[in-house]
Amino acid sequence: MSIYLAVFGKPRYLGLVDIKNQSSGGTWVLLKTMRGLEMGLLGGALSQEQEEKYRKVGSDEADEANLHGTEPMLQEVSFVSVASAEDMEIISQNRVDEDEALIKSRVLLVGHKLPIKLVEVEYLFDKKKLFFYFTSDNRVDFRAYVRDLAREFRTRIEMRQIGVRDEARTAKGISQCGRPCCCSYWLHKFTPICIRMVKEQNLALNPTKISGLCGRLMCCMSFEHDMYEEIWKKLPNPGSKLKTANGNYVVAGIDLKSESVLVRFPEGNDVNIPVADFEKFKQTVVSGGTWEVAGRQFIPIFPDPMQVKEEEVKDDIEIPRRKQVNKPEKISHNDEHLAVKVSSIKENQDFKKNTKSIPADIDEKEINGKEKEKNVKRKHKIRKKKSHENNIANKTKKE
Secondary structure, three states: OEEEEEEEOOOOEEEEEEEOOOOOOOEEEEEEOOOOEEEEEEEEEOOHHHHHHHHHHHHHHHHHHHHHOOOOOEEEOEEEEEOOHHHHHHHHHHHHHHHHHHHHHHHHHHHHOOOOEEEEEEEOOOOOEEEEEEEOOOOOOOHHHHHHHHHHHOOEEEEEEOOHHHHHHHHOOEOOOOOEOHHHOOOOOOOOOOHHHHHHOOOOOOHHHHEOOOOOEOHHHHOOHHHHHHHHOOOOOOOOEEEEOOEEEEEEEEEOOOOEEEEEOOOOOEEEEEHHHHHHHHHHHHOOOEEEEEOOEEEEEOOOHHHHHHHHHHHHOOOOOOOOOOOOOOOOHHHHHHHHHHHHHHOOOOHHHHOOOOOOOOOHHHOOHHHHHHHHHHHHHHHHHHHHHHHHHHHHHHO
16 A cells, blocks of 8 residues: 555645555546545655655644634545546536636626625536635625525535635646746645845846736745855845945855855956855955956955055155246156155145255256356255245144
């Protein structure tokens, strides 16, 4: 004797059935369920581990179903027989009658003016019971409507209120991916889905792209969530910024296939960095280094210490002053640090000491006596004028 999994009913109930003779999956069989005699599709035989897993999930759902007064999605069913050709004709005729019953029931609903939406109708195999699945925002008193339905169809009527997700599962449809909704043909349990799952997967927060036919977040958002959650444990939250001297680095998202994190650099370009190298990348950029990509290798580049020393020495070199003070000096982009140094020297009280040196570009051996006297007089005038300007600047500061 083997335990098989069977699927039956339009809401897609699951059943565990014992069958003595070995059967193949995909066989139509007659089953005795909590609702009555039904036609079900037989799946494959379950192993002991699979059976324990299904029973554990079914026990939790059974407690919840008892609170709501409905049948559990997983239940024990009894095997009656394998469906014959006559049984298949009966099922086909029942499906035609269900379509007609849905149209008639909607016509009757117009006269009662009830705030409900009829989604689907289902006959049992022997037509002893007719189920009406509907959605509604509030509780509805439909006793008069049920009496009219019983008078019309001459059978027992049961009204079942379902949610928007169950509506998509029962009515079936094509999702945005071009395939049938997962809940309509293989997904048996709805998992809670929140917007945080969408953000962690770096998806666009566009309701039309992340919502299913039911208007809720698509169930496929949870399929890879466990892997994304495991990777995000080693990384800062999505949207976090690494503030450095070179600018802000933003953690934009992760690539699950390559297990890399997408970082937006201050220049605006996006670079994939392996999760294993992220700590090294963080230390590199925070310490003032840069991170360049060469092929598939990620190379951290720090500032050259010798180059830094040369820049410091250039700042300490005395600046020649051959030009007139009243004329603005032309400074190139490469000498911007020299301009900052000049402004700081002007504010220094020891300016006279700094201006006593002879310009380095004047070679005394190559000039004659007359030219030397002219240079000395010219320097004396410049020093006198500079001292006068310093005295005026000091007086204005004191005032």
